[in-house]
Amino acid sequence: MADAVFSTLVEAPAPKSNMGEPVPRYDARAKVTGSALYASDVALPDVAYAFLVTSAIAKGRVRSFDLREARALPGVLDILTHGNIGDAIRPVKFFTEGGPASNSVLPLGSPEIAYGGQTIAVVLANSYEVARDAAHRVLVDYEIDRPSATFASPGAVDQELATQNKKHDDPKVGDFAGAYASSPVTVDVSYSTPAQHHNPIELFATQCSWTGAQLTVHEPSQNVYGIKNGLAAQLGIEPSQIRVVSPYVGGAFGSKGGLTQRTALVAVAARKLGRPVKLVPTREQGFTVATYRSETKHRVRLGASRDGRLQALSHDGFEVTSRPDPYAVAGTDASTRMYACPNIASSVTIVRADRSTPGFMRAPAETPYFFALESAMDELAVALAMDPVELRRVNDTMKDPIKGLPYTSRALIPCFDRAAEAFGWAKRDARPGSMRDADWLVGWGCATSAYPTQMAAASARVSLFPDGTARVETAGHEIGNGLYTVAAQVAAERLGLPVGRVTVLLGDTDLPPAPVAGGSISTASVCSVIAQACDAIRARLSDGTTPTGDLVAALKERGMGSVQEYAEWVPHGAPKGAMGMLYRGAAQPTGGAKLQDRIQFAFGAQFVEVRVHARTREIRVPRIVGAFASGRIMNTRTAHSQYMGGMIWGIGSALHEETEIDANAARYVNTNLADYLVPVNADVVDVEVIMVPEEDSQVNPLGIKGIGEIGIVGTSAAVANAVYHATGQRLRDLPLRIDTLVTGA
Amino acid sequence: MRPFLYDRATSADLAASALATSADAPLVQGRVDAEYLAGGTTLLDLMKLDVMQPARVTDITVLDARHGTITVTDAGLKLGALVKMSAAADHPEIVARYPVLAQSLTLAASAQLRNMATLGGNVLQRTRCNYFRDTSWSACNKRNPGSGCAALDGVNRQHAVLGASEACIATYPGDFAQALMALDATVDIVGAAGPRTIPFAALHRLPGSTPHVETTLAAGDLITGLSVPPGPWTRRSLYLKIRDRQSYEFALASAAVALDLQGGVVRQARIALGGVATTPWRARDAEAALAGKPINEATAADAARIAFAGSKPREHNAYKVALGQRTVVRALLQAATLED
Structure with missing residues (x-):
């Protein structure tokens, strides 16, 4: 009913050649009516509240805390700092260096400050208001070093990306310098782009609760298996002890793809208190709790003949990153390949400054x-x-x-x-x-x-029931990309059911793994594996020669209660062991x-x-x-x-x-x-x-x-x-x- | 937000005397220990950020029956301090007879904020300087007197080029105050010693060496109303606000302009500037330069140049001089074309 009303009110583009139906969003009603529960909406019994204290300096160290006033507030349960967290969190590597971290600074690992806004303490209290009040009363004595802010700041260090990331290779072909020098028409121009933050409306919430040795994490995520496996490594427990739940994400755009410092801190806090802990960092804290797009500079040289044909193209990119992590987007991979040109050169330089580590942001x-x-x-x-x-x-x-x-x-x-x-x-x-x-x-x-x-390995389980319904299960991510909807559509199409008869479960590590929702890979990867699972159901219900038309009728004929198929799909060009990497939360997009x-x-x-x-x-x-x-x-x-x-x-x-x-x-x-x-x-x-x-x-x-x-x-x-x-x-x-x-x- | 004592005013007089007493003793480092709560759109925001930490908050919204009405007569306009921004912005008589007032309100904030915020609170809105609003910046003379000013050599694109001092360059953020100033409004205040009325232009103080003292209000003083006198310039008035985006942003530069023209010649021009100064800013020298002259490209440009003659730009806000001047010229030329 609601869907029918919706579709008459909202003008949808008509389906065209090689295009699917403009089916209204599967999750539209839940979101519009507020019944969709986001991570911070989940009500956990006896939950305690965390509030972060973040560094007011970008470089230096915490000489001492004065926690007396904060601890004295009624309702304050504990305050975690580097001085009392011990070795509860183990170091893990940055993601380009084989680890799961979007920022390799160890959470509360030492008094050292690597960037402004770094988490230096976590206040735990019986209410959000008390936790916030206490956090404001934490007094910090800093030893301040002069930080490097950005390009050309004193102390910032330039490095060729190729020396810092073995996978990077600067695209080049022909003789750029010679061709540029002999081109009749040239431009040689420099550009810059600023630092930008995603600012999804849903903040970077995390809730953790332990049941014995089992940990459940409610956190908006573009990569639930990545969080599960990375967090297990940080906590020194088995991935099987962790469940990450993220059925809805209120905006992500890359900012919720990585393992940030906060998750392990909340998990440790919950274990220490013996009760669930909820963290909702503020909008301000979101600027350093998660990642961002760092500022870039560019020099582009183009040489062309008078008829406009490119003879020479060079693109030199410069990107700011943090001291510890060599993050770079290296867009020369794409920018050198857009146009016919026989002579191409490129380079990418990263500039290390005292900043938080940047990360993926829409079309990074x-x-x-x-x-x-x-x-x-x-x-x-x-x-x-x-x-x-x-x-x-x-x-x-x-x-x-x-x-x-x-x-x-x-x-x-x-x-x-x-x-x-x-x-x-x-x-x-x-x-x-x-x-x-x-x-x-x-x-x-x-x-x-x-x-x-691009695509990545994906898995899914599809079930067909005799009442003419179906269920799709895969730990893909609904980040506004419409994955619930297209997953239902592809299953409906393959199983010959109305789309309204398909239930879709996403965003939960109890489901078969799907890759990170990044790099525009979700629809292609997840729909491909769903189609494969549906085809396996069709094959099971067929008589061995041609697939039957009405699968539900075939199911009933055979007297089967239901039929379920699990499928794994690996894209063209994927590395060996892609499925194993998917289960370890480390599937790499390829293409x-x-x-x-x-x-x-x-x-x-x-x-x-x-x-x-x-x-x-x-x-x-x-x-x-x-x-x-x-x-x-x-x-x-x-x-x-x-x-x-x-x-x-x-x-x-x-x-x-x-x-x-x-x-x-x-x-x-x-x-x-x-x-x-x-x-x-x-x-x-x-x-x-x-x-x-x-x-x-x-x-x-x-x-x-x-x-x-x-x-x-x-x-x-x-x-x-x-x-x-x-x-x-x-x-x-x-x-x-x-x-x-x-x-x- | 720190715990505070909450009470409700029963009358303006009682509220003022109560707050005057409670505010006397605990005045710590220039921080007033008690605040009035009306729409709350600034106060609650700053309390959550720990920028303001009043020990006592007196809710005055219950006084709106007495101080929440709009009266328009030939003797002028009277606005209760508890009138909502949206009510004044949409009032047909204000729209018709005082367009600069209505426009300055309509172009401010968002519909939701305008439905909450009151006029009395609006004129007291505090700066949007990020170094003020984020307590993790240790240097802010306005928040913590004597601590310095991080904005002087920090990011100061939004900051003031007029009325600034070495202690503070924070911009007065509002719009409505410029319109009131241009129209020579007055402010009704109830204090511990009883009621008084002052010119609106005497309400705000330049930062000087004491930027934490933003107004001439004494402890306990409560604004109860605003009065705008009639004049031949009120209909030929407008508010021009320039900003990076089309809506819901503070002014980079703005101008409230009102003109009394006779035979195409200026009898009186009124110009107040926003987004560029530390307080609501009247450009009186520029007004004087226009007297007796027609409004045209040359006279408007001359007035604009005079208006910004004393400006002191910093690293990122030098553009405000050029932008402010262009804003004044555009506002004057546009006001001159309005029908009488």
């Missing part, structure tokens, strides 16, 4: 690196006096320019053509400042979107540009109109059009939301978002949602999403490419290119701000 590599690449392409188009769409057209390729491997499919130009037509690009006057509307300068810009098509025999990406094109006030120079985005080709679309409704969400975030990434860093203190300053700006409804006027039909039988049997991240890629460049078109001012540093436009710098 492509969001900053495509801002640089696609801005530079626009600058090249200007230098060539060529239409920017034509520049992409003449440089289109069906081969990886680095290795010469074929793209499994690539619909970049159809995306540009469809989006350009919908946008009305043909009416653009290319001269900057030429399209004025009264007091507003109008600018139109475009950019390429792309994202590697994109990492395969030996082919290259696989999804593509898109985005067109943006900006209006810049002629006098006061504020920038507004009245409309944006994106066209994307990502193989088979499982559900046009949820896909529409994902693309649109990515594009809207792209507007925010272009114009609003920036984590401000105090250069002296190396700490974040605007740690709240009033000062860390994201777009509000008034900033998002007209968003048009076009799904360009595409079939790709190679990426996986279902032909799914993954769409979670591509929507944000390229948006910020399209906005910047539009601002240039409106004003004649080229802004190369994100966010694009009024500050530069009014001072003319």
Whole structure:
């Protein structure tokens, strides 16, 4: 009933070629009515409350605590510090070095401070209010060392990524230097992007409760098996002693993919108190409790012949990371492979500063690196006096320019053509400042979107019952990606049932493992294994030759109570032992540009109109059009939301978002949602999403490419290119701000 | 949030004398130990952050029957201090006769906040300086007198270029106060010694060397109402607010402008600036420069230059001088085109 009402109220895109039905979200009613229980909603009996005390300095050490006033408050149960936690938590390695940690600093491991906002104490009390009050009364005496905040800060250390991460190899081919020197038209430009924080509305909550030696963790997660196995290593217990439950996640975007310090601390606190413990860090603390996108710098050099064909392309990236952990996104893997070009060079340099370790954030590599690449392409188009769409057209390729491997499919130009037509690009006057509307300068810009098509090993159990219902069980993650819905759809389709007859269980380590919900891999990986399990059911119920039509009838005919199949699926190019790694919570996405025999990406094109006030120079985005080709679309409704969400975030990434860093203190300053700006409804006027039909039988049997991240890629460049078109001012540093436009710098 | 004593006022007089007494002794490091609670949109926020730690909170929302009404007559506008922002913003007479007031309220905060926040509390809203609002920053003269100012050499894009001192560069965050200031409003106050009325322009204090003392209110003083005199400029008035996003953000720069024009020539211009100064800021020299002149690109630019003549930018907020000037010019030119 509710679904029927919902579907009449909300206009959904009609299903098209190679696209699934716009089935309303499986979990829509539960979420809208509030019956969906998120991690902090779960009511545990006799729960105690934790409140974090975080470091006010970025480098140095805690000389001493004065806990007397805090401990004296009625209701305070305990205060954990490095001085009393003992060896309850064992060190584990950073994830690029074979471990599970998103930050290898040992929780409460020593008095040393590695970054501002590091957890230095955990107050435990009978109520949240008392825990918070007591935390404010903890007095800390610090010994302060001068920290390095960011690029070029005294003491920051530059390192070539290849020396710090053995898996990284800088893409290059031909003779860049020679070809660049002899190119008739060149651009040599530098860009920067700021630190950004995901700020999901659901905070980084964790609840832990022990029953004997068994630990249950309620924590919003993009990788429940990763938490289970990593936490077991930290606590020195068997993974089988831990259950991680995360059926709903209120926004993640990469920030809930890793094992953070907090989980082990809450588990230890619960064991020590002998009762469940609940932690909900504040919005401010979320800036350092979890990860973030660190600031980047780029130098892009492009050389082209006068007809626009690229002869030379070089992309040098610079990324800030922490002292202990060599995190890098290394977007040159993608940015060097977008266009036909015989001579390519690239490098990635990481810059170690006294900062928390960065981590994945929606399109981790492509969001900053495509801002640089696609801005530079626009600058090249200007230098060539060529239409920017034509520049992409003449440089289109069906081969990886680095290795010469074929793209499994690539619909970049159809995306540009469809989006350009919908946008009305043909009416653009290319001269900057030429399209004025009264007091507003109008600018139109475009950019390429792309994202590697990746997958990982997955497992699932599917049951078919004689009453005509089915159940899908897999520890995949619903992070707004619509996984409940598409899982139900693929099972319904394969089993020949109405979608409403399928129950889906996700986000629980009692279920068969699924990989991390990151890298846009969930739908392709999880739907593939569900399809496989369904096909096994069909095979069991068939007479050995052809599968029967009505499986429920076949089930009844055979007098079987129910039939259940467990399946494992491993994608093309996965390493040996992929299933074992999946069970250990360490399944690695494979695909994109990492395969030996082919290259696989999804593509898109985005067109943006900006209006810049002629006098006061504020920038507004009245409309944006994106066209994307990502193989088979499982559900046009949820896909529409994902693309649109990515594009809207792209507007925010272009114009609003920036984590401000105090250069002296190396700490974040605007740690709240009033000062860390994201777009509000008034900033998002007209968003048009076009799904360009595409079939790709190679990426996986279902032909799914993954769409979670591509929507944000390229948006910020399209906005910047539009601002240039409106004003004649080229802004190369994100966010694009009024500050530069009014001072003319 | 620390435990506090909560009580409810029964009348403005009694509340003021009660708070004056309780606030006398425990004034520690400039922190007033008692606060009034109205909409709570600033106070509760800052108490949760441990920035404000009043020992006693007196709820005055029960006084709204007496101090929560709007009266518009030919003698001017009277606003009870407990009128909600949304009620004043949507009041048809205010929209028609005092557009600058209505616009400054509509462009502030969000609908939810405007439904809670009162006008008396609004004009006392405290700065959004992050070094003030986060107690982990040890240097903040406003929060902890004598501790220094982390914003001077910190991230100061949002900070003030006018009215700043070496002790504090925190921006006054509100919008409505600029409109009141431009219209020469007055403030009704009940204190321990009884009621009094002061010019709105005399309510806020420049930071100087005592940025923790933000107003001229004495301990226990309670704002009960605001009065706006009539004038030929109130209809030709507007509030222009420039910000990074379209809604729900504090001003990077704003201008409240009211003009009395006769035959295209300025008899009186009123200009108040927001987002750029440590207090609600009246640009009187700029107003004087416009007297007797028409409003055009040249005269407006001249006034804007004068308005920012004394500005002292820091590392990240220099753009506010250029932006503030452009905001004044745009507001003046737009106000000049309004119908009488």
